[in-house]
Amino acid sequence: MTINHYIFLSVALFCIGIIGVLTRRNMIVIFMCVELMLNAVNLLLVAFSKMHFLSASAFDAASKAGTDAQLFVFFVMVVAAAEVSVGLAIIVMMYRNTHSVDVNFLNRLKH
Amino acid sequence: MNPNDVFITFPELLIWFPLLSGLVAFFLTKGDTAKRWAVISSFITVAIVAVSFFFTDKNYFHYNNVSYVWMPSIGSSFALMYDGMGRMLCLLTALAFPLAFLTTYNTNYAKPNHFYGLMLLSQTGLMGVFCAMDALVFYFFWELAIIPIYFLASLWGGERRIQVTFKFFVYTFVASLLLMVGIIYVYLHTPDHSFALSSFLKAALSPGQEKFVFWLFFAAFAVKMPLFPFHTWQPDAYEQAAAPVTMILSGVMVKMGVFALIRWLIPVFPHATGVFTPIVIGLAVTGMVYASLIAWVQDDLKRLVAYSSIVHVGLMCAAIFARNQSGVEGVMLQMFNHGINIIGLWIVVELIESHFGTRKISRLGGIAASTPVLTIFLVIIALANIALPLTNAFVGEFLMFNGVFQYGKWTAAIALITIILSAVYTLNMVQKVFYGNTNALTASGEGMVKRSAAVALTVVVILILLLGIYPKLLLDLTKDTVNEFISRVAGML
């Protein structure tokens, strides 16, 4: 498998996430689509990590190249978790006040 | 003279004194105190300028030049110079304020402390502009002069004052910002990366760059003067602002633009000036005829004076761009004289308006019968406005027209048409307002000229006659500036 396969896969996944964000009205689903985008990034990072490991290990068998990307993914997950906790709290707060999770419902602030 | 012996220099004094007294005036809330304070302060300023005339010699260099390090990192210093032209314009600035204050001494403005405070602050800005030798300092004062005027014109004046002043402000602000870009551009091309005028003069600009930056500078100055067709703010602003503000606006502030052409535009962009001279002079001359014609059909005294001011300024601009000794000397004279004359006209207009409550020419008439004193003053000032010999404006206009003539015969011929038109509209106004029989409105002219206003008018008339008969006073004062200017731009045509 070449890196291109992974790139295209990630990009596709990323764009599916974007399309989801653009087409759905349910806030929770939109949020999920964003998570999809983040996962696309994670996948890409891991693939790149292996790619760089491959090219580095050709010179140095004990190379640690690529570790950083995997740790980056780890931190992305950390942040994502934090975001989810805050985001869901906000959505719940909104739901409490309006009984809706429809983004189109948010239109008091405009112009 | 050792620089260390100098305690304070004239330009500094002229800038800081009005500033301080202006700030003090804000706190004089009780009754007439602010008014009195302002009058006294303005007289002291006149005195300072008067004293400064005894220190013109080269030996007193350190009394007239200042340079403090301000922002060394970008090469700007707080540099001021008090040369002949600056001295003359400072004198005009100094004189304009007491005249304005005296004229309206019997008018009670709401919140006098703010009014007089702001007036004095605008004086600071004007003085700064005329003395600045550093582009950044110049720009600073250029803008600072406008801010107090903005408030003054918006707070005290006619019904439409707010939007009119706003238009004026935004319009000049746009132009100033372009100037700022221009200044930056030139600055970046100076050999030593400095804002000093001397470095600007050495800026290494290619002809193409010059042509471009020229317009950035020119726009700002043209709007301020104002040159046709950038004048749209002016009649409205003059019409709506309170009398003292209008006096300052037209008497002094207009000179900022003219002054800047001489000091900052042409010497810095000699090449572009050469290229664009026909366009600028064309605009100026067109504007002169255009404004004359429009002045003819105005029914509002203030608008009429406003358009006549456009005519005069157009001539100054044309004469400057003609770039010969005669023209520029004429401009020097005329900068001062136009200031005096137009202030005189405003005084008359203000007296009429405050007494009769209208400025409509069609509603006035026959004032000569009820107020002969005012008529005498007015006729003299009106004659000065149309540059009759032995009034101050004549020599200036003569020299300027001569300068334009040396540039181009036909140009001068077209420009000269305005001396006919100016007679038409000025005398038309004099006739309609002052002659004829009094009507119900104007019959009550008794006592409309208060003593303070009479003093102001007398000063104006004395200056008109003095400088009309002996213009050498100003010619000698500004000779060095003109010679330097001419030697710098000569051969660039």
Next chain:
Amino acid sequence: MVQLFDFISIGTLNIPFAFQVDQLSAIFMLIITGVGFLIHVYSTSYMHEEASDQYARYFSFLNLFVFSMLLLVLGANYLIMFIGWEGVGLCSYLLIGYWYKNKDFSTAGRKAFVMNRIGDFGFLLAVFWMIQHFGSLNFGDVLGKAAGMPLNDKVLVGITLLLFLGAVGKSAQIPLYTWLPDAMAGPTPVSALIHAATMVTAGIYMIARSNILYTLAPVTQGVVAAIGLATAIFAASIALKQNDIKKVLAYSTVSQLGYMFLGLGVGAYTGAVFHVMTHAFFKALLFLGAGSVIHAMHHEQDIRKMGGLKKQLPVTHWTFLVACLAIAGIPPLSGFFSKDEILSATFSVNKIYWVIGVLGAVLTAFYMFRLYATTFLGKFRGTEEQERHLHESPRAMTVPLVVLAILSAVAGFIGIPAVLGGTHQLENFLSPVFAGSVALQHAAHPDHTTEYLLMGISAGLSVLVLLYAITRFSKKPDMDSPGGLGKLLENKWYVDELYDMIVVKPLHRVSVLLNNVAEKMGIDGVVNGVGKFVSYGSRQLRLLQNGQVGVYILIMVAALLILFIIQLFVL
């Protein structure tokens, strides 16, 4: 030559405030101060009805006028001359509009000033041109440098034409003459002094002063002569049908000025100056006489309402008659000599001009005696009220009349031409001033026989016409308004209306148009339009902010897309 102080001194250009007295200015000074004195005396009485402050105003203006006029003739350079030039214009303006409460009067003053300004336009351009070309304005420098220039040099023609435009304005020639008849709105002594004797001759003075320039520019001379002649005959034709006593005199002044210009145009500088002098005497006399009549008639100026004043106003009558004879060119009164000098010079240049000139002289005789006959002869046609109050004017008014009458009668003797056995003292006196021109001209004087003939023709015709006019108008003045050509003449060829129609009104309309369209819609419109456009843009642009997160993100994605395309494929 006296130099007071440096007036303007910049670079190489030096214009001092300097005076110069020579023969030419001396003559003018004499006229100004002499006639001026008489008129002051006359005025003390004529104006005694005015309130004291107005009286003071009158005299201050009058003296300011004398000051300016002296400045004009004494100035040692064109600029000082111009100062006086403008100064007299100003005084004329002030004095015409002296009774400022009358709108028409002040309008007349304004008109005079504006017309003069049109002249100044030319004068100033000429001055600038002189500065450019000669580098100086001193008469000595300019005339001296000009003397070395070739004939009909473009610069000279240009300068002289422009100077002549100034003279046309000041001396009321076609096409700028219309202000002078209107100027009669001023008090009569003013008309006498300014609009007859002195100020209007400033143009002649100026051209005489620069005679060398004109001599070197024959093209201009042709123009001057043609315009002078046209004015002479044109104004005379109008004078034929005027019924206002002062209007008749005014048109006659215009006409006489035309003669002077004719003289200048044909190179008879001395003749022109001579005519200035004689004209000053008899025209001042005529005006003062008219003033006396008007005074007696209680400000009635229409000659149709006068008549038969001979008895009540004897002094006025006799002096008026002398003046009429003088202006009609009846020998040996002064007008004969001066006019004849001009005409004979004209004859030697152009015969047709001479014929027209004589025709003008004849017309002069006709309308002057029409005026004389209608006013003084026949029966009184005014109201009884007026008749009861008819009286001779006081001494202060009659004495100047008498003095002027004497002068009118005898002034001609200082210029008796050689052909009549005289030495022409005036010519000798003025010869230093005109020496340059005379040297250049080599004018072929007509021989003596021709001269006698010419004199005879003009004088004879004048006498005939004079007698006809007296007989006709003393009996039956033309009371009813004429038709056809007469009507055209009565209405001054409708020139004022024509000017109004082709210059003033269109210009005014253009101004209104500029004010309403170019100014308000064009220039204001553009600036305000920018403002409106911004606020319109603002209103539209904020609709983009529609509150929908979906749309916001969509725009973001679209922008991202565009940035990608630009970055990856365009650049």
Next chain:
Amino acid sequence: MSSIILSALWGVVMMFSGIFLKKKSLAKYIALLGIAALLTVNFLEYYNIWYIYADIRQMLKFTSFGQVFNAIVFACTLLFFLLNASEFEAMGPDVYEYYALIFFVLCGVGIAVSFNTLLMLFIGIEIITIPLYILAGSEKRNLRSNEASIKYFLMGVFSTGIMLMGIAFLYGATGTFYIDSMNLGVESLRPMILIGIVLLMVAMSFKVSAAPFHFWVPDVYDGAPTAVTSFMATIVKVASFVAFLHLFDTAFGKMHADWQLLIALITAATLFIGNITAVFQQSVKRMLAYSSVAHAGFMMFALWSLNTFAREGLILYAAAYSLATIGSFAVLAKMKDYSLEGFNGLGKTQPLLALTNTIFLLSLTGIPLTAGFFAKYFMLMGAVKSGTHLWLVIFAVLMAAVSAYYYFRVIQAMYFKEGNAQVTPVSPVFRITLCVTAALIILLGMFPGLLLKGLYY
């Protein structure tokens, strides 16, 4: 480093004091103490008197630029606290928590201005934004506040996704997250690098509210409690800008020519939309929101020119803009009516507020003698110096003139219009702080060197 640690710690301190101290009014004193401590620590570190050293593997790099900027941030926050203490108390019961969140944001700011790896950038930005999601929604019962919070959140996480994608591509092309050692020269990987740069540019533009990624700004600024808006619009925004500049300068500076045009386009769009849209606003708060967008346009010049002037200018701009905006938001917060009419006659009823507000607005317009002037001046100077595309500079000044239009409408309302502007009671401390803020603006307007000198210590 020490200020990052201290701000995080002080957040915890605030949190715990919230548990032990019940009185709301004490919170501000503790917060002020914290800010004072932060300022002190920052100064000590700046002058190398006392600092914490830890082996952080070059993940953060501390420069004088960052420290000067931190000082500005802390000073502004100090003023912000002084001016908005009562607003915080009015916002809800959890005052201590709000302060704690703000300290966490400050910690994030510290990271975002001194990061040296993309990871720290990412974490820094997230630490800044996550508390803001909450602060924006802190008026829980207020639907506008809720809406602001939700909108901010949804768009914020979306932009996070974009940013991460950019980071991933850059990593793929260069094999490192360290911005000072990125090898951008591999020609065959150019598309990946460019994609990464564009994605990062978009994400950062979103954070700094540059058009057309600004859409959250008006709504969120409008809906959030005024004090929070004030904080977001100033400190957070300029910190994002510094991060933006730092990233693009250090990491992609070598490829400046490649992405300069995109920045130019974004700048132009930002200036245009921000200024033009602000003209028609009737609510001053919303107008200030748009003006904040407009100012982003000016600050973008720093990225466009990427020279010394740009960096100096950004520092000045950060200070000038933050001071003025904090000030005018503080005045706004005291108004009973946020609409333009609500300001009518303020000059008469509250001369001091009106005067200081005028100074703030003049500074925002960029009138000389105020700090705003030199801020703009340096930005334009940098831009002109970079040579090409002078049209953008001209366009910018024209837009600055438009900005005069809407700022001066407020001045007009305050001074020239008849009216009786109502304000909530203001404390003496508030007045004094306003005056200090205005004085600082004028001081910087006369002597910008005071601040710039710090950069070259």
Next chain:
Amino acid sequence: MGITQLLFWLLTTLTLGSALMVIFSKNPVYSILWLIITFFAISGHYVLLNAQFLAIVNIIVYAGAIMVLFLFVVMLMNLNMPSSPLKNKWLMFAGVISGGSLLLVLVAALKDTEAMRNGILMQTGDIGLIHNLGKVLFKDYILPFEISSVLFLSAMIGAVVIGKKA
């Protein structure tokens, strides 16, 4: 085509398919379930790439904790009916178009990148093992690790502040 390739294509299909199902499911609950499947598929990819630690974390954190949280919220709000109506037509259309073009643009830009035709060493290398990652995380990445605690702290405070009844 070896087993690895086969697995890759299988997982890819699953990933993309279930991702599409996420956005096309009317019912949010189904979306969540499909998302969980996507996460599992991605974890499969991680395993293929020998990043076992991330695979595990992905399943535990994402599929386990986060998605359960989502599910929980959805159930709590009683949104488990296919109620969510779609946005208006043209907006959806525009969304799909722009998302699709984005994909197109990216693919077009990247497809020619020669140097990226490298194979990836699958199921080799031990950098993805917890023992390796842990060492690096706690030595080199101590700072971000500590800092993320601040992040969590603020998220926690936020969740509490927002979540508790006012």
